[in-house]
Amino acid sequence: MSQNTQNPYFFTLDGTQLEIVGATYIYVYNDNSTSNESVTIANNETGQSINLQASCVMELSPDRGNTLQTLILTPNGDNLVYVTMIGGTAQLI
Numbered sequence: 001m002s003q004n005t006q007n008p009y010f011f012t013l014d015g016t017q018l019e020i021v022g023a024t025y026i027y028v029y030n031d032n033s034t035s036n037e038s039v040t041i042a043n044n045e046t047g048q049s050i051n052l053q054a055s056c057v058m059e060l061s062p063d064r065g066n067t068l069q070t071l072i073l074t075p076n077g078d079n080l081v082y083v084t085m086i087g088g089t090a091q092l093i
Helices: none
Strands: 008-013 018-021 025-030 039-043 049-052 056-060 071-075 081-086 089-092
Touching: 008 089, 018 081, 025 039, 025 071, 049 056, 071 081
Parallel strands: none
Antiparallel strands: 008 081, 018 071, 018 089, 025 056, 025 081, 039 049, 039 071
């Protein structure tokens, strides 16, 4: 069995948008300890989006060998959003 050499990246969002490009895995947890607001996860290429409600988790991973398109995560209030990402690049916007 080969060793997985991909390093995870961790982000905590408190109202700041996060743009993720080309990730192979994304885990998003919307904490409700500070508010019950949702977080919007939008596909920048297609314009599709989904609202992840408080206390909910979403995991995104493409088919083997592929990467996810550009995603923008936007907290909709004072909630904390915890993101784990493998592969790709990310920047706060």
